[in-house]
Amino acid sequence: MARVLLTGVTGLIGRATAPALTEAGHEVVTLGRNPACDIPCDILDPNATATALETARASHLLHLAWHDGPRDRWTSKANLDWMAATLHLVQEFARSGGQRAVCAGSCAEYDWSVPELTETSPLRPRTLYGAAKAGTGLALCAGQDALGISLAWARIFFVYGPGEPPGRLFGDLISNLKAGQPVDCTDGVQERDFLHVGDLARALSQLLDSDVTGAANVASGTAIPVRTLVDEVAKQMHHPDLIRLGAIARAANDPDRLAADVTRLREEAGFTPHHDIASGVADILRVEEGQM
Amino acid sequence: MARVLLTGVTGLIGRATAPALTEAGHEVVTLGRNPACDIPCDILDPNATATALETARASHLLHLAWHDGPRDRWTSKANLDWMAATLHLVQEFARSGGQRAVCAGSCAEYDWSVPELTETSPLRPRTLYGAAKAGTGLALCAGQDALGISLAWARIFFVYGPGEPPGRLFGDLISNLKAGQPVDCTDGVQERDFLHVGDLARALSQLLDSDVTGAANVASGTAIPVRTLVDEVAKQMHHPDLIRLGAIARAANDPDRLAADVTRLREEAGFTPHHDIASGVADILRVEEGQM
Numbered sequence: 001m002a003r004v005l006l007t008g009v010t011g012l013i014g015r016a017t018a019p020a021l022t023e024a025g026h027e028v029v030t031l032g033r034n035p036a037c038d039i040p041c042d043i044l045d046p047n048a049t050a051t052a053l054e055t056a057r058a059s060h061l062l063h064l065a066w067h068d069g070p071r072d073r074w075t076s077k078a079n080l081d082w083m084a085a086t087l088h089l090v091q092e093f094a095r096s097g098g099q100r101a102v103c104a105g106s107c108a109e110y111d112w113s114v115p116e117l118t119e120t121s122p123l124r125p126r127t128l129y130g131a132a133k134a135g136t137g138l139a140l141c142a143g144q145d146a147l148g149i150s151l152a153w154a155r156i157f158f159v160y161g162p163g164e165p166p167g168r169l170f171g172d173l174i175s176n177l178k179a180g181q182p183v184d185c186t187d188g189v190q191e192r193d194f195l196h197v198g199d200l201a202r203a204l205s206q207l208l209d210s211d212v213t214g215a216a217n218v219a220s221g222t223a224i225p226v227r228t229l230v231d232e233v234a235k236q237m238h239h240p241d242l243i244r245l246g247a248i249a250r251a252a253n254d255p256d257r258l259a260a261d262v263t264r265l266r267e268e269a270g271f272t273p274h275h276d277i278a279s280g281v282a283d284i285l286r287v288e289e290g291q292m
Numbered sequence: 293m294a295r296v297l298l299t300g301v302t303g304l305i306g307r308a309t310a311p312a313l314t315e316a317g318h319e320v321v322t323l324g325r326n327p328a329c330d331i332p333c334d335i336l337d338p339n340a341t342a343t344a345l346e347t348a349r350a351s352h353l354l355h356l357a358w359h360d361g362p363r364d365r366w367t368s369k370a371n372l373d374w375m376a377a378t379l380h381l382v383q384e385f386a387r388s389g390g391q392r393a394v395c396a397g398s399c400a401e402y403d404w405s406v407p408e409l410t411e412t413s414p415l416r417p418r419t420l421y422g423a424a425k426a427g428t429g430l431a432l433c434a435g436q437d438a439l440g441i442s443l444a445w446a447r448i449f450f451v452y453g454p455g456e457p458p459g460r461l462f463g464d465l466i467s468n469l470k471a472g473q474p475v476d477c478t479d480g481v482q483e484r485d486f487l488h489v490g491d492l493a494r495a496l497s498q499l500l501d502s503d504v505t506g507a508a509n510v511a512s513g514t515a516i517p518v519r520t521l522v523d524e525v526a527k528q529m530h531h532p533d534l535i536r537l538g539a540i541a542r543a544a545n546d547p548d549r550l551a552a553d554v555t556r557l558r559e560e561a562g563f564t565p566h567h568d569i570a571s572g573v574a575d576i577l578r579v580e581e582g583q584m
Contacts, residue, residue, distance in 0.1 A: 046338065077438035080383060083431055084376040091372060122414040123430070131434030135427030138415070139375055142423030146369035 002100070003027045004208065005056045005093070007043060008064030010034050012161050012197060013104070013204075017062065020201035024209065029056050032065060044085050053092040061093045061101040062208055066133075070167045079132035086136050094147040101144075102208045105155040105215065107258060109134035115257040119155070119215040119264060126253075141214045152212045154204060157219035157260050160229070160280070161197025162287040173230060174288060177237045184247035188227025191257040193219040196280035199273040203265060210269040219260035220273045232281045294392070295319045296500065297348045297385070299335060300356030302326050304453050304489060305396070305496075309354065312493035316501065321348050324357060336377050345384040353385045353393040354500055358425075362459045371424035378428050386439040393436075394500045397447040397507065399485075399550060401426035407549035411447070411507040411556060418545075433506045444504045446496060449511035449552050452521070452572070453489030454579040465522060466580060469529045476539035480519025483549040485511040488572035491565040495557060502561040511552035512565045524573045 004021050008014040009030045021028045030037040031052055041052035043065055063086065067078040090101055108130030111122045123138070125131040137153040144151040164171025176183045195203070195218070203218050227245055234240040265271045275283060296313050300306040301322045313320045322329040323344055333344035335357055355378065359370040382393055400422030403414045415430070417423040429445040436443040456463025468475045487495070487510070495510050519537055526532045557563045567575060 075438055077383070077435055079438075080379050080431055080435050084379045087372050087376045091369070120416075124412075125430065125434065128431070128434040128438055131430040135429075135431040137427075138417065138423040138430075139372055139420070139427040142417065142420040143369055143372050146367055146371075146420055 001025050001027060002060040003029060003058045004060040004062055005029050005031055005058035006062050006064070007031050007089070008066065008104070009037065011064060011068060012164060013156070013159060013200060014064045015163075016161060016197045016201035017064065017204055020198070020205045021062070024205045026060070029058055031056065043089055044081055046088050049085070049089055050092050053089070053096040057096060058093070059097075059099050060208055061090070061098055062204060063089060063101065063103040066104065070165050074127040074129045076128070079128045083132040083136045087139065090140055090151070091147060094149045099149055100208065101149055101151045102154055102204060103137070103140060103151065105137045105153045106130060106133045107155055107157045107217075107260065109137065109155060112255045112258060115255065116259050116261060117217065118261040119217060137215060144213060150211070150213055152207050152210070153215045154207055154218045155215055156200065157193040157195060157217065157258070159195050159197050159200050160284065162284050169226070170229075170233070173233050174237070174285070177234065177239045177242055180239070180242070182242045182244055184244050185230055186226070186248055186250045187246045188230055189225050190250065190254055191223040191225050191259065193221070193223045193258065193260045194229055194277065195220045195273065196275040196283065198283070199275055199280075202274075203269070203271045206269045206271045207265065212264060212268045216264045216269070217260040217262050218265055219262055221260060221262040221266065223257060223259035224277065229277055229281070232277050236281055236285055293317050293319060294352040295321060295350045296352040296354055297321050297323055297350035298354050298356070299323050299381070300358065300396070301329065303356060303360060304456060305448070305451060305492060306356045307455075308453060308489045308493035309356065309496055312490070312497045313354070316497045318352070318497075321350055323348065335381055336373055338380050341377070341381055342384050345381070345388045349388060350385070351389075351391050352500055353382070353390055354496060355381060355393065355395040358396065362457050366419040366421045368420070371420045375424040375428045379431065382432055382443070383439060386441045391441055392500065393441055393443045394446055394496060395429070395432060395443065397429045397445045398422060398425045399447055399449045399509075399552065401429065401447060404547045404550060407547065408551050408553060409509065410553040411509060429507060436505060442503070442505055444499050444502070445507045446499055446510045447507055448492065449485040449487065449509065449550070451487050451489050451492050452576065454576050461518070462521075462525070465525050466529070466577070469526065469531045469534055472531070472534070474534045474536055476536050477522055478518070478540055478542045479538045480522055481517050482542065482546055483515040483517050483551065485513070485515045485550065485552045486521055486569065487512045487565065488567040488575065490575070491567055491572075495561070495563045498561045498563045499557065504556060504560045508556045508561070509552040509554050510557055511554055513552060513554040513558065515549060515551035516569065521569055521573070524569050528573055528577055
């Protein structure tokens with residue numbers, strides 16, 4: 001059992017990760033602005049973070065918190081603040097005696113003109129979000145020896161789960177279909193790797209328990225056309241008639257395929273997903289119905 | 293004339309850059325820990341930096357300061373501190389009304405298995421220093437619009453100049469030959485791009501005056517075998533007999549060639565070097581003799 005400091009616990013991924021860590025036998029200490037956190041702390045405040053890490057005395061860190069403006073996520077200068085805050089948080093974690101860290105990176109760090117993405121694929125982020133994540137990951141992966149810790153940088157691909165905020169494909173799809181409203185989609189032939197948030201949470205927990213250092217893709221390992229996911233949701237919600245594939249044009253630079261090589265995650269962290277798309281969608285619709 | 297805030301003024305490059313900026317007609321305000329700076333400030337202290345930038349009210353920023361431990365430059369965790377400090381400095385510069393910034397990056401950001409390096413070559417730093425520079429550059433180049441400034445990231449290649457600290461090829465070479473001591477070298481066939489520090493200073497000044505945004509290689513544009521530089525110094529110091537080429541083995545991963553594509557610097561910033569190796573070495577030996 002490890003004492004795991006968890007950040008970002010109020011987000012889509014964080015909400016699923018706390019129970020996954022507990023299930024794996026760990027003690028979880030949550031850190032964040034939310035007053036319900038075990039250690040309330042604004043991670044953007046360096047002094048507060050230093051004090052909080054001294055208090056936490058955690059052996060492990062799972063750092064998911066980041067700027068999460070639904071509208072300006074990709075472009076906000078807050079990405080630079082979160083970058084500096086993450087560098088500082090990990091340093092304070094090491095200083096307080098921490099040993100093992102996993103931090104959330106993103107597939108947005110990669111060059112999206114490359115369809116099959118391995119951890120050594122070139123980093124050519126298109127957005128400030130992707131650049132800030134890539135920059136933080138480069139530095140922390142290279143700096144772990146100097147800090148005296150072991151660190152993995154989880155490049156998370158596409159995730160779907162319950163309670164997504166507006167502006168995300170899956171959440172918008174469910175809320176529109178619930179309301180009986182038509183859903184305008186692209187042609188949906190672009191291929192992406194989607195992972196159920198419960199599987200993602202287990203993957204992060206297993207990564208934390210592993211010896212993997214450096215960048216590791218976190219995904220299902222199977223890229224599917226976006227329309228396959230859309231069709232599955234519509235079918236299970238009994239409204240395939242409301243889906244208008246091709247109603248909106250894809251952006252000119254929208255990649256045809258973004259597939260993750262998950263060899264490291266599978267072989268070095270021992271992760272395999274529990275869900276396929278049909279069971280994953282069914283699971284989330286069950287949860288969403290329970291919440292209504 | 294711009295009001296240029298200059299950091300790193302006590303280093304090899306900074307010492308040459310202040311006069312180059314003045315010669316280009318700019319007002320120079322120096323910022324740093326050295327009490328001789330116009331605005332004394334520890335850039336690693338966020339509060340002090342915020343105050344200093346308010347005081348400086350500079351329209352332009354040329355940021356050269358970084359961790360400079362002669363022994364642990366490549367591996368020190370101080371690289372992470374300088375990364376966070378640089379992100380913070382540039383943000384405070386923008387907040388105080390700054391418009392145009394050039395920051396010092398490094399050829400150590402690149403994948404050194406690639407012999408011809410353009411700004412779009414893959415970033416695969418081998419060291420913490422290179423990773424921290426690459427990460428900072430990625431984020432600031434992507435963040436300049438969000439910050440409302442124009443920013444160029446100068447990927448500086450190999451520089452030679454007067455008064456180099458021990459542990460650097462050129463400085464060690466001169467001090468050994470002055471002392472009449474033999475100099476053990478590798479075979480010296482590896483090719484590098486060397487730029488005279490006076491030329492480098494002019495290049496940075498011209499870059500600051502240009503509209504170049506994003507990454508820009510800063511180098512002479514001509515890669516030469518290291519032994520060409522060594523031989524030139526030995527010849528001009530009348531001690532070719534003291535050079536022992538091949539006395540030490542090159543590291544297994546020492547790249548055969550690192551050449552810089554300087555198209556951006558030449559065409560967009562209008563820079564051409566004044567010195568070739570013979571005149572550059574002669575110039576520096578003159579300076580070094582004047583200092584003895």
